[in-house]
Amino acid sequence: MTARSDIEAITQRIRERSKPGREAYLARVDAAIAQGPHRTVLSCGNLAHGFAACGPVDKERLATDRVPNIGIITAYNDMLSAHQPFETYPQLIKKAASEAGGVAQVAGGVPAMCDGVTQGQPGMELSLFSRDVIAMSAAIGLSHNMFDAAVFLGVCDKIVPGLVISALTFGHLPAIFVPAGPMTSGLPNDEKARIRQLYAEGKVGRAELLEAESKSYHGPGTCTFYGTANSNQMLMEIMGLHTPGASFVNPNTPLRDALTREAARRALAITALGNEFTPVGHMIDERSFVNGVVGLHATGGSTNHTIHLIAMAAAAGIRLTWQDISDLSDVVPLLARVYPNGLADVNHFHAAGGMGYLIRELLDAGYLHEDVRTVWGEGLRPYTIEPHLGDDGSVARIPAPAISGNDKVLTPATKPFQESGGLKVLKGNLGAAIIKTSAVKPEKRLIEAPARVFHSQEELNDAFKAGELDRDFVAVVRFQGPKANGMPELHRLTTVLGVLQDRGFKVALVTDGRMSGASGKVPAAIHVTPEALDGGMIGRIENGDVIRLDSEAGTLEIKVGDGVLASRIPAAPDLAANGFGMGRELFAGMRALATRAENGASAFGEAA
Template sequence: MTARPEIEAVTARIRERSRASRETYLGRLDEAAGQAVHRSVLSCGNLAHGFAACGPTDKAALAGDRVANIGIITAYNDMLSAHQPFEPFPNLIKEAAREAGGVAQVAGGVPAMCDGVTQGQPGMELSLFSRDVIAMSAAIGLSHNMFDAAVYLGVCDKIVPGLVTAALTFGHLPAIFIPAGPMTSGLPNDEKARIRQLYAEGKVDRAALLEAESKSYHGPGTCTFYGTANSNQMLMEIMGLHTPGSSFINPNTPLRDALTKEAAKRALAITALGNDYTPAGRMIDERSIVNGVVGLNATGGSTNHTMHLITMAAAAGIQLTWNDIAEISEHVPLIARVYPNGLADVNHFHAAGGMGFLIRELLDDGYLHEDVRTVWGEGLRPYAIEAKLADDGTVARLPAPAASGDAKVLATAAKPFQTSGGLKVLSGNLGRSIIKVSAVKPEHRVIEAPALIFHSQEEMQAAFKAGRLERDFIAVIRFQGPKANGMPELHKLTPALGVLQDRGYRIALVTDGRMSGASGKVPAAIHVTPEALDGGMIGKLREGDLMRLDAEKGTLEALVDDAELAARDSAEADLSGNQYGMGRELFAGFRALAGRADQGAAVF
């Protein structure tokens, strides 16, 4: 089944735009793949170092050139709930590999930081750059050239995009992503948000806030709201990098372990040593990237992916733009409501039919390219399933439910929650920006109000606590872009802005920083580009300038004469405090090299 003409048109445009860069990429991929079994190019000394620590059986297998070896790239650490479940995965993968006649080695570890821990803290200024560090770290692990395929253990915000960038850089190797799954449901997300707002108003104390947060984030696994981490898992499945049905199975369950072992065996089956060679760089093409963008919009996913998808695609020689994302959003219906786009969490989403139901609906109505390659084989239709545990402990797959288990969480493509997707590009005399509209009520999508200017989120919080924000306004938080301070998320502002909106004030946020997948009910024009430090017009705004954010028409403008705006001197900000502390001094080169948000904000 072919995709709708509108989807085909965007795909064709991306393909044509990417023709030269994609051909160059595929030529390099073929050159790397032409080396056959990669250990065969190593000298005896090289190879001896590569298997010195292995047991006798694995050492004997690796000494030849006919046994496939899986490289495991892991983001395990036991401080972060989403990555703690990965601790036993390498042994499960090694066991499965031996059962299938192969070998697996941990090729390397990559950092995994949590935006939830670093929100409002200096460490958040390393967050976006950690994506590129992760890609580089994975590249170091795979550079030993010992491997016939790679499996990637990662879940959260920047980790998966960094790992995908690495997987496509090493695109001659098959790649399978193995998720850990979401934690079980705790305190409902809307109740957590309510307590946060009460704390911001001074109506509950820190002990009550910590109790609510601890009941929400209470065990191993991914946070249960639909932020960047769970958007990552959706993307990996809809792009065919997961095995079917594996995204949202809870950690430490028999089905989770069965899926992990199955993925390891599948990685061995698709190496160049067999008959189903599936190099990641050929498997992921323009159609796969478009499927990811469709999924992002159909689920109201994370705004971070308006940068990450561009960087991931570029690693495979594919040139994706914000215009492509915006055009797809206009044609793709929103059919999932998961917090902050609704009250449900990802466990409710999975129980209502989950990825299998979502993929089938989008396929049947022509919103996805069905004729793609995946780690499972030809075509995306095998992903329209529900994974179960078979009696023998392996994975069984059943057709996705015919009807949604909860129409408030998962709708059909024919009767969606809204006819367009969850993301929108705003343009105007301030440049371009992204807004997540799926969580914003229609009555809050058009705001005209004077600007209040801040150069940090702490400044705005202080103004809120002092009672100076009891009015209609558009908060402009600038000098928060990649070049200025690493583009931190500004979620510390969310409770205060939510309080003010609930009090009846007409408010919005405009920033060259980020708000990410948890962007909520307050209209927020984020990723404004060019950023203030890069000559962007956001740096020329003055206190009291009338501004208009129109998420319906897709515009963001200062209602100031264009000639006057252009003639103004750009504001300056003291960024000296952002240059050191918590490792920030080590990232001066990254800040200098960082690209624009609409180009992925990468340093390479």
């Protein structure tokens, strides 16, 4: 089945725009493929170093060029709940590879930071650029040229985008992504949010807040709300980088382990040494990225991916734009309600039919390109399944349920929760911005109010505690872009602005920073570009200026004459303190090189 004409038209314009860069990229991939299995180019000394620590069987296998070798890139650490389960994965993968006649080696580790730990802390200013560090770290591991395929172990916010950038940079190799799955359900997300608001208002203490947070984030696995981490897993499956059904199976279960072993065997099967060679640089194309954006809209996914998807696509020579993402949002319906877009968590989503149900609904309605390549083979239809544990301990798959198990969580394409997706571009005399509307009530989507300017989220929170914000206003939080301080998430604003909205005030946020993947009920124009430090008009806003944010019309305007606005001299704060402490001094070069948010906020530059 082919995609609808409007989806195909957007895909075609991406294809045409990307043609020069994509052709150059594929030429590089093909040149690397032409060299054959890469251990042939290693000297005896090179090769001896590469397998010196292996056992006798693996040494014998690697001494020839007839046995495939998997390079494992792992984001394991045991502080992050989402990545702690990866501790046992290398041994599972090595054993499965050996039983299938191949070899697997841990090629390298990459850093994995948790935005949940660093929210509102200096370390958050390293968060966005950790994506590029992860891509470079993975590249170092794969640069040993010992591998016929790569398996990537990663889950959370910047980790998966960084690993995808690296995988596509090594596009001559097949690549499979292996998740760890979400933690089991804890305290409901709406109850957690309620306690947070009570704490912000001083109605409960730190002990009560910590108890609620600990009941929410309570064990191994991904946080269960639908933020960037779980949006990552949706993307990897709908783009065909996971094996079918792998995304949302809980860690430390027999099915999770079976999926991991299966991924290892599949990685061996798709190398150049077999009959199903699937280099990821050819496998992932413009259609794959459009499918990813469609999935993001249909599930109300993370705003962070309006940055990450552009940087990921650039690694494959593809020029994806905010306008592409916004235009797809206009035609793709919202089919999932997962917190913060609803009360359910990802376990409820999975139980209601999950990715198999979602992909089938989108395919049957023509919103996805079915004729893509995946790590599983030709076409996306094999992903319309539900995974189970077979009697022999392997993965068994049955068709996804015909009817949603909970139509308040997952709905058919014929009865969407709303006719358009949740991410949209805003444009006007303040520049361009992104807004997520899927959790914003329709009556809150247009705000016109005086500006109150801040240069940090701490300033805004202090004003709230002082009782200065009990009125209609648009909070302008600026000098938070990639060049200024690394573009941290401003998650601490979510609770405060939510409290003010609940008190009946009309409030909105305008910022050149990011919000969390849990962007919620308050209208927020984020990623404003150009950022204040890059000469953006957001740097010229003054207290009292009337700002109009209209997410339905797609506009962001300041009600000041263009001549007046242009004549103002931006009042930049002293940013020296943001350059030091918690490693921030090491990232000065990346801040200087960063592209604008609409171009991926990357230190690697833009697609050719």
